Amino acid sequence: xxxxxxxxxxxxxxxxxxxxxxxxxxxxxxxxxxxxxxxxxxxxxxxxxxxxxxxxxxxxxxxxxxxxxxxxxxxxxxxxxxxxxxxxxxxxxxxxxxxxxxxxxxxxxxxxxxxxxxxxxxxxxxxxxxxxxxxxxxxxxxxxxxxxxxx
Numbered sequence: 001x002x003x004x005x006x007x008x009x010x011x012x013x014x015x016x017x018x019x020x021x022x023x024x025x026x027x028x029x030x031x032x033x034x035x036x037x038x039x040x041x042x043x044x045x046x047x048x049x050x051x052x053x054x055x056x057x058x059x060x061x062x063x064x065x066x067x068x069x070x071x072x073x074x075x076x077x078x079x080x081x082x083x084x085x086x087x088x089x090x091x092x093x094x095x096x097x098x099x100x101x102x103x104x105x106x107x108x109x110x111x112x113x114x115x116x117x118x119x120x121x122x123x124x125x126x127x128x129x130x131x132x133x134x135x136x137x138x139x140x141x142x143x144x145x146x147x148x149x150x151x
Contacts, residue, residue, distance in 0.1 A: 003112035007122065010108050014099055015091040016119065019110070023090045032086030036094065036119075038101050040076050043124055045102045047092070047110075047117040053081065094119075 006019050018026065026032055026049060035053035037046050048056065060077055063070035080101070084092050094104070107122035120128070 001112075001114060002117055003114065005112075006110040008108055008110050009106055010094070010099070010104050014094045014096065015087075016094065016108060016110070017089065017091045018086060020090065022112075023086065026086060034084050034086065034092065035081050036084050036092070036098055037077050037081040038098070039118065040073055042128065043102055043121070045094070045098055045104075045119040047119055048115070050083075052115045057081070 002022060002025075008016050008019065010016050023032075026034070030049040030051055033050040035048045035050060037048075037053075038044075039046050057078060060074055063074060065071055065074070080098065082095055082098060084094070086092060102119060103121045103124060104119070105121055105123075109120045109122050109125040111118040111120060111125070
């Protein structure tokens with residue numbers, strides 16, 4: 001399970017070090033093989049362990065290619081998907097197009113999302129997080145599945 005908020009740095013070569021608490025799990029689960037792609041809704045990157053990405057890619061490929069929105073998502077998500085292995089020091093080398101898309105600078109946020117991570121520019125994440133805190137949600141905006149959820 002990949003969860004938690006982690007402030008990490010992007011070095012001059014475009015590498016980010018995955019926090020040690022995740023490394024053993026990633027090596028055990030997917031031999032450190034990850035897939036990085038863009039998020040189509042936000043300026044952040046999605047980092048999947050290879051098995052989770054393969055499941056996701058199958059679902060994306062199954063979308064109807066004659067539907068313009070589905071085709072857009074296929075092109076963006078699969079087209080930007082990049083296989084990246086953890087190096088011996090637990091780092092990922094992000095390609096320039098991925099870094100540029102997410103507007104990544106030195107300070108980044110690695111956000112666990114259960115089966116994947118999101119990687120954000122620290123400034124973008126802080127702005128988005130503050131927007132989320134400021135949003136007023138009404139009952140009719142929540143999916144029905146939330147009605148039975150107790151926190």
